Amino acid sequence: MLDKVNLEKILFLDIETVPQTYDFKDLDETTAGLFNQKTRFQQKDGKTVEEIYGERGGILAEFGKIVCISVGYINKPKSGVIVNKKIKLKSFYHDDEETLLKNFADLLNDYYSDPYHVLCAHNGKEFDFPYIARRMLIHGLKLPLPLDIAGKKPWEVNHIDTLELWKFGDYKHYTSLPLLCxxxxxxxxxxxxxxxxxxxxxxxxxDLERIKVYCEKDVVALIQLFLKMKGDGLVEEGDIIYS
Known part of the structure; x- marks a missing residue:
């Protein structure tokens, strides 16, 4: 199946998220109450709501925000040209989440909106793709076609998830990107x-720059993992072009 996927049509991505405030006590009363209600079952394990906010505030789209989206794509050599394929990276990172999301949406709308383009992330179907879409809607942004999946049949959604590929239909456990690498x-x-x-x-x-560097390294790891799963050779470090 992966043999039929055109590598040059895939946009690989990873996101970094943080809670909307660093400390639970800085939330307004309504938001704090709603977070307390949403996480009430986790609190039965003996953890305080403050501890849970520190652990989960950033991974819940209703209470977190995106601070960096890094993307990568593969440039394959043209037929007859003896050069290695290269990974090219670009990052969107900003304190203003709306600006970050607008810039990312422009990329998707301009270059990744035809039926042949594919988005790929590790655990993307459970985390990255819905998180980005939810935060865009919260900011009143129109969803780019690759993220606007409402009403589509499963085979019409051009999303690849390397975690899902590794599961082979097994739903019992999560396998991290570092472990697979x-x-x-x-x-x-x-x-x-x-x-x-x-x-x-x-x-x-x-230090957003430091977060950006970390995010881009995850995208490189994601691409290399996908290549391994596809049966292709890895991209050499010298052929990785960072932003």
Whole structure:
């Protein structure tokens, strides 16, 4: 099945999100009450609502925001040209989420809106794609065609999820991107932060550039994993063009 997918038509992506406020106590009364209600079952495990907000505030689209979307695509050599395929990366990162989303929407509308284009992310169907769409609607933005899936049949939705590919129909467990890269022996650069550090780096260090670098590395790992799953060779580090 993957053999039929045109690599040059795929936009690979990853997002980084943070809670809308760094501390639960900074939420307005209504929002705090609604978060408390939404997470009441997690609180039965002995965790406080403040702890749960620190852990989950950024991954719930109703209470979080996107601070970076990194995308990558593959440039394949033309027939007869002896050069390696290359990965090219671009990132949208901004303190103003609406501006970030508008710029990303422009990319999709201008270059990835025909029926042959595909979006790919790890756990994208459960997280990245719906999160982006929900935040766009919250800001009153019109959904680009690749994200406007209401009423479409499953085979009409041009989304690839490497987590779903790995499950082979199994719904019992989640497998992380780092774990899959490890077992497939995909070299990944060691980073000084993880996903759990993004909110701290954003709110305390105010270092969006550092978050952008981390996000782009995840996109590279995603692309290399997809190539492995497809049976293709990996892209060499020297053929990766960062933004």
């Amino acid at each position: 490890h077992i497939f022996k995909i070299p990944t650069p060691k980073d000084d932060i993880s996903g759990a550090d993004v909110a701290r780096v954003y709110y305390e260090e105010k």
